[in-house]
Amino acid sequence: xxxxxxxxxxxxxxxxxxxxxxxxxxxxxxxxxxxxxxxxxxxxxxxxxxxxxxxxxxxxxxxxxxxxxxxxxxxxxxxxxxxxxxxxxxxxxxxxxxxxxxxxxxxxxxxxxxxxxxxxxxxxxxxxxxxxxxxxxxxxxxxxxxxxxxxxxxxxxxxxxxxxxxxxxxxxxxxxxxxxxxxxxxxxxxxxxxxxxxxxxxxxxxxxxxxxxxxxxxxxxxxxxxxxxxxxxxxxxxxxxxxxxxxxxxxxxxxxxxxxxxxxxxxxxxxxxxxxxxxxxxxxxxxxxxxxxxxxxxxxxxxxxxxxxxxxxxxxxxxxxxxxxxxxxxxxxxxxxxxxxxxxxxxxxxxxxxxxxxxxxxxxxxxxxxxxxxxxxxxxxxxxxxxxxxxxxxxxxxxxxxxxxxxxxxxxxxxxxxxxxxxxxxxxxxxxxxxxxxxxxxxxxxxxxxxxxxxxxxxxxxxxxx
Amino acid sequence: xxxxxxxxxxxxxxxxxxxxxxxxxxxxxxxxxxxxxxxxxxxxxxxxxxxxxxxxxxxxxxxxxxxxxxxxxxxxxxxxxxxxxxxxxxxxxxxxxxxxxxxxxxxxxxxxxxxxxxxxxxxxxxxxxxxxxxxxxxxxxxxxxxxxxxxxxxxxxxxxxxxxxxxxxxxxxxxxxxxxxxxxxxxxxxxxxxxxxxxxxxxxxxxxxxxxxxxxxxxxxxxxxxxxxxxxxxxxxxxxxxxxxxxxxxxxxxxxxxxxxxxxxxxxxxxxxxxxxxxxxxxxxxxxxxxxxxxxxxxxxxxxxxxxxxxxxxxxxxxxxxxxxxxxxxxxxxxxxxxxxxxxxxxxxxxxxxxxxxxxxxxxxxxxxxxxxxxxxxxxxxxxxxxxxxxxxxxxxxxxxxxxxxxxxxxxxxxxxxxxxxxxx
Numbered sequence: 001x002x003x004x005x006x007x008x009x010x011x012x013x014x015x016x017x018x019x020x021x022x023x024x025x026x027x028x029x030x031x032x033x034x035x036x037x038x039x040x041x042x043x044x045x046x047x048x049x050x051x052x053x054x055x056x057x058x059x060x061x062x063x064x065x066x067x068x069x070x071x072x073x074x075x076x077x078x079x080x081x082x083x084x085x086x087x088x089x090x091x092x093x094x095x096x097x098x099x100x101x102x103x104x105x106x107x108x109x110x111x112x113x114x115x116x117x118x119x120x121x122x123x124x125x126x127x128x129x130x131x132x133x134x135x136x137x138x139x140x141x142x143x144x145x146x147x148x149x150x151x152x153x154x155x156x157x158x159x160x161x162x163x164x165x166x167x168x169x170x171x172x173x174x175x176x177x178x179x180x181x182x183x184x185x186x187x188x189x190x191x192x193x194x195x196x197x198x199x200x201x202x203x204x205x206x207x208x209x210x211x212x213x214x215x216x217x218x219x220x221x222x223x224x225x226x227x228x229x230x231x232x233x234x235x236x237x238x239x240x241x242x243x244x245x246x247x248x249x250x251x252x253x254x255x256x257x258x259x260x261x262x263x264x265x266x267x268x269x270x271x272x273x274x275x276x277x278x279x280x281x282x283x284x285x286x287x288x289x290x291x292x293x294x295x296x297x298x299x300x301x302x303x304x305x306x307x308x309x310x311x312x313x314x315x316x317x318x319x320x321x322x323x324x325x326x327x328x329x330x331x332x333x334x335x336x337x338x339x340x341x342x343x344x345x346x347x348x349x350x351x352x353x354x355x356x357x358x359x360x361x362x363x364x365x366x367x368x369x370x371x372x373x374x375x376x377x378x379x380x381x382x383x384x385x386x387x388x389x390x391x392x393x394x395x396x397x398x399x400x401x402x403x404x405x406x407x408x409x410x411x412x413x414x415x416x417x418x419x420x421x422x423x424x425x426x427x428x429x430x431x432x433x434x435x436x437x438x439x440x441x442x443x444x445x446x447x448x449x450x451x452x453x454x455x456x457x458x459x460x461x462x463x464x465x466x
Numbered sequence: 467x468x469x470x471x472x473x474x475x476x477x478x479x480x481x482x483x484x485x486x487x488x489x490x491x492x493x494x495x496x497x498x499x500x501x502x503x504x505x506x507x508x509x510x511x512x513x514x515x516x517x518x519x520x521x522x523x524x525x526x527x528x529x530x531x532x533x534x535x536x537x538x539x540x541x542x543x544x545x546x547x548x549x550x551x552x553x554x555x556x557x558x559x560x561x562x563x564x565x566x567x568x569x570x571x572x573x574x575x576x577x578x579x580x581x582x583x584x585x586x587x588x589x590x591x592x593x594x595x596x597x598x599x600x601x602x603x604x605x606x607x608x609x610x611x612x613x614x615x616x617x618x619x620x621x622x623x624x625x626x627x628x629x630x631x632x633x634x635x636x637x638x639x640x641x642x643x644x645x646x647x648x649x650x651x652x653x654x655x656x657x658x659x660x661x662x663x664x665x666x667x668x669x670x671x672x673x674x675x676x677x678x679x680x681x682x683x684x685x686x687x688x689x690x691x692x693x694x695x696x697x698x699x700x701x702x703x704x705x706x707x708x709x710x711x712x713x714x715x716x717x718x719x720x721x722x723x724x725x726x727x728x729x730x731x732x733x734x735x736x737x738x739x740x741x742x743x744x745x746x747x748x749x750x751x752x753x754x755x756x757x758x759x760x761x762x763x764x765x766x767x768x769x770x771x772x773x774x775x776x777x778x779x780x781x782x783x784x785x786x787x788x789x790x791x792x793x794x795x796x797x798x799x800x801x802x803x804x805x806x807x808x809x810x811x812x813x814x815x816x817x818x819x820x821x822x823x824x825x826x827x828x829x830x831x832x833x834x835x836x837x838x839x840x841x842x843x844x845x846x847x848x849x850x851x852x853x854x855x856x857x858x859x860x861x862x863x864x865x866x867x868x869x870x871x872x873x874x875x876x877x878x879x880x881x882x883x884x885x886x887x888x889x890x891x
Binding site: 031082266330332333338 | 467468488489490491492493494495497498507508509510515518519522527528529532533535536550551552553
């Protein structure tokens, strides 16, 4: 984490990069003062280095001009949406150029093709809001969907509660417009080589995504919500496995442990069961009410069999409140400790009960508070280590995070379900990916970004380079 | 967010600011709630960005002059406080920061004179009334004036009514149920005397004796929120000496900004000898709508006469009522209590109307953009009447809905109730 004072004497406002940018772009798009630049060095998890300049483009041509200026100056380029990411992806590790997409908010809905064409800075929720009058929605719904941008979602391949049944961001992309490291514009579809797929989840290390054509779907006619709570964390995971094995395909299956429930209850006062060790939130949906209710009954039976207590949401408002609770978990954890190390593992569903219990045991044996929540239907868990940077040893935090990551890998899981690798989990990549494959990833990076100027220091661990 | 503020600014206000900065996890959930971020789309003009700026200035990593333009653009609407899952007391942070930083600001003599004039005129109803009348006659010249002088003229209503001083005691009608102290407010006495008249009538009608303690003055919010901490402290201490909380069931305000200001007294005096007195005082402060709502819930509020025809009321949440005081349900419940009234929610209801204390005078361009956006949102509900609970919002909304071509009356919530009682709705 960058200390407050280290960057106090930044370069003068008109560095060669800034001067060049001001020649290529209108002045209101180029930020050069220290106050402006220092506000583009962080995301929701990490503080990085103060950029030399910041560009707020309005068109793809502006992005091209910015990339060309950075290239001429030989400085790195970091793309940034709303900076609500949780892996350090948008926090620059070296002084360079930050391109913030928040003013690229152009959005067109094509109801006949069931498509949205969105510029990178469009807020995720805005896509569904614009599509709804046409009887369509955009299903990917990360917890930050009121804040986060489509560009950021694409860079991290964001998921959300809906991903169990409906999939993640990448599943809704038909085409992408990308500006590469040389400042060339590419229109990528998913035909032939799926180059769009290569860029999705690449965290700004291969190119800058400027526009996307997104697939829209009609919303389900009916949705039913239930909440169940359990006296033990593993029992919640067992209930989920049983419900799915019995044939239920809920649209959302979310869980939060006791500490999460209490942090949210402190914020929203919804009457959540403070004493329960685990709370499960489930939506079943579809166009046929009997089927939707039958699915809910399957989930309910599995919960009761695992020792849970079930409550059905009586009204839409009650269901909405429960979902707001789940969406608020991550930031509400700040009420417990000022900082956290955020994991984003995904494991096979069959291993869930064991993984949840093992992580719980690791947390209990450590000096830290470890909380768990996540999209349990996909086996996507977010164990968070809460700590106070004023008192706690960062190495001990990192070490515990590493051991949690190893639990996931040991059970056949992966390091990231939706938040990306960023800097937070970059070092664990050596455990997750074999050296030959890592070499292949570096080759791809080298082919698309030979000078290594696109979001350096993210995703790929240095040591295996070459 | 870890910080070293406590060392840099020792004492109560340093603690207030350090605590707020500690609590921020920079998640960005505040971004969509911020009016200036909505307009400008950059991080420095967002709550998260401003928290970082304030932290860095306090820690000495950033010159105040660099951060100031962005901090000045904050309306203090506290929309971010409602949106924040981590519980960051942003309002306390920006208020304390402005108090700390203002003495260090390099301002031009003209700027200083303007600020000082605003802070002298606003809290003095008689002076304000005269100024408003002068302003009214100057209005035709407005297009010729620079923006800074044009802004206040644009906001003046078409007519400035005669002052109606509130009596020292308004007795309860019928059986007396309660006794309250009332803060009469400053600018609204001159611009909208009917707010207070309606408040007194409605309370008296419901068996509440209303005392207007002599010697009371401005709540201090305008001074506090513009960083004039010494002036604010004088006003705060004057009110603390005037209102004796033990003598009343409640201390009422009918202006959201003033009510929020009164509730801030303990924060203002954090770590000082009269902090406990401020806490006792603030514990008794209520908005008029909160107090009437309690009567309603107890079944003690007299039912109003039905409206003469079905009326759609667009209710506007004043930021200092909804975000700063958390009062949302009470005014809506009071309006719905009137037979024939339907309450309409306004799209983007959580977004500030752009008024916010002296913002109109200091940031006229942004204020005007927000005002136009609010008017458009309100008028999209096709209201017969517009209600809110704050004089600042009232003048801003009235001016912008008129500009948008609507003649829908704009009233205080309690005025609507008062009219219903009198069969004039």
